[in-house]
Amino acid sequence: MRGLHWFRNDLRLRDNRALEALSDRVEAWLPVFVLDTELLARHPASRPRTRFLLDCLVALERDLAARGVAVQVLEGRPERVLPELARSLRVSLVSWNRSPTPLGERRDARVEAALRRAGADVLVLRDHTIVGPDEIRTKTGGCYSVYTPYRKAWWRAWHDAPRLATPRVRLPGKPIGAAPAASSAKLAGLLAAGSDPGGAIVAPRLPRGGEAVAARRLARFLEGPAARYAVDRDRPEVDGTSRLSPHLRFGTISARRCVGEGLERAKAEPAARAGISKWLDELVWREFYHAVLAHSPHVLGRSFRPEYDALEWNDDEEAFEAWKAGRTGYPFVDAGMRQLAATGWMHNRVRMVVASFLTKDLLIDWRRGERHFFDALVDGDPASNNGGWQWAASTGTDAQPYFRIFNPVAQGERWDPDGRYVRQWVPELKGLPAGRIHAPWEGGTLPPGYPPPIVDHAMARTRALAAYRRARQGASRARTRSSR
Ligand SMILES: Cc1cc2nc3c(=O)[nH]c(=O)nc-3n(C[C@H](O)[C@H](O)[C@H](O)COP(=O)(O)OP(=O)(O)OC[C@H]3O[C@@H](n4cnc5c(N)ncnc54)[C@H](O)[C@@H]3O)c2cc1C
Secondary structure (H helix, E strand, O other): EEEEEEEEEOOOOOOHHHHHHHHHOOOOOOOOEEHHHHHHHHHHHHOOOHHHHHHHHHHHHHHHHOOOOOEEEEEOOOOHHHHHHHHHOOOOOOEEEEOOHHHHHHHHHHHHHHHHOOOEEEEEOOOOOOHHHHOOOOOOOOOOHHHHHHHHHHHHHHHOOOOOOOOOOOOEEEEOOOOOHHHHHOOOOOOHHHHOOOOOOOOOOOOOOOHHHHHHHHHHHHOOOOOHHHHHHHOOOOOOOOOOHHHHHHOOOOOHHHHHHHHHHHHOOOOHHHHHHHHHHHHHHHHHHHHHHHHHHHHHHOOHHHHHOOOOOOOOOHHHHHHHHHHOHHHHHHHHHHHHHHHHOOOOOHHHHHHHHHHHHHHOOOHHHHHHHHHHHOOOHHHHHHHHHHHHHHOOOOOOOOOOOHHHHHHHHHOOOOHHHHHHHHHHOOOOOOHHHHHOOOOOOOOOOOOOOOHHHHHHHHHHHHHHHHHHHHHHHHHHHHHH
């Protein structure tokens, strides 16, 4: 039997569930990637995430070439090009790992129907998360909307049946023919085209992609920073987190391998146990947000808590642009937004602060921030990005209560006490002492080129509290009316 494996968010050879299952079923195979023209139009090659993806693809192509296999890179709509290829190569089985988003699931249903019409069977497995959304249910059969009980249930599921990563690469027997050399040229062309800004977002200092890079990152993290993770994870100037998020996003490493190797390291190194245990909990947050999205797809577009759909947001374009450009006059916020623009990544603590600033201090709709993050982040992921934004806006599942509003100055003083992070990303403030760096308007004149605060935090806090209260009261009045 001949098979195709359609690579998507699983750009690796080791511990790839659908690919391994295909290996058990076919004698000859062809790896395929589809440059989806509709997706590329929305996320051009100049975007950090697309560039990272292309870099991962080049690495995958290299890894496969070293095993004598060539990837076929197709261009077009998957529901058209995949059945065409399957028919022309007389392929009877096409495998892929299940999409983690509702949009992807709908596309896959179309692809599956088209393949079946072309006479091919499909083999689809869950791989992107360790535990599937349907495997963890509350006692009443529902979905958890609070993280802590979900985490407990998640670890119960793990201990009942540990999902261990396959330690070695397992590929189907022999490759089908040779893919045209045009595949590499196509990728190189796209990467070159993407380096031209052309008005789109370009982050100049993106991380490198590929399975080998991800494996090295994991090893380096577990041997070093992991031991101090519980302490350092909130300090943006410390290189204290794994930076694996883009790799988990594109599957250059599996979450199973991260958890498995994390547990092994914790066993071997008792001093690292607390740090690693905290880190593993973050991987479970990722699984939690994927479960929330699977069970409540309405979160892509609306608040998880319907009472907040009535929030009256502020359409202040100038403030939104200042936030995006890192020119709000609040150094910790500006440092984060500039780190994002320069590297396509932002530290988690700072993501929480800039998201709170946009939604609470500027009272700008969380969906606008979510969109901007999705476009600018190299790890932009519908489930985690939405979860993070709705958490910060207090509209989500396990959200922070709306009356808890981050003070951007206090957050900077607490998590960047020496101001090293701010100095790295906001050069205008380089000369300020630690005592002034998070509130440069106090105790002297502002350094040239740095703006005064675009909003007064105390006033903004009062305004946000009133807006959230009004939305809740409106929703509760509407509920009372409808129950009469
Ligand atoms: C407003 C906002 C938006 C966010 N958008 C995204 C996004 O688009 N994509 C994304 O992967 N993460 C997102 N996060 C979560 C988190 O900020 C990043 O996963 C983390 O900063 C990545 O860095 P790291 O790989 O060094 O993480 P580590 O601290 O090393 O954590 C390991 C892994 O756990 C997962 N993880 C960690 N924290 C979280 C979290 N809070 N929620 C879900 N998963 C988590 C990630 O996959 C991460 O790579 C967002 C958070 C906020 C507050």
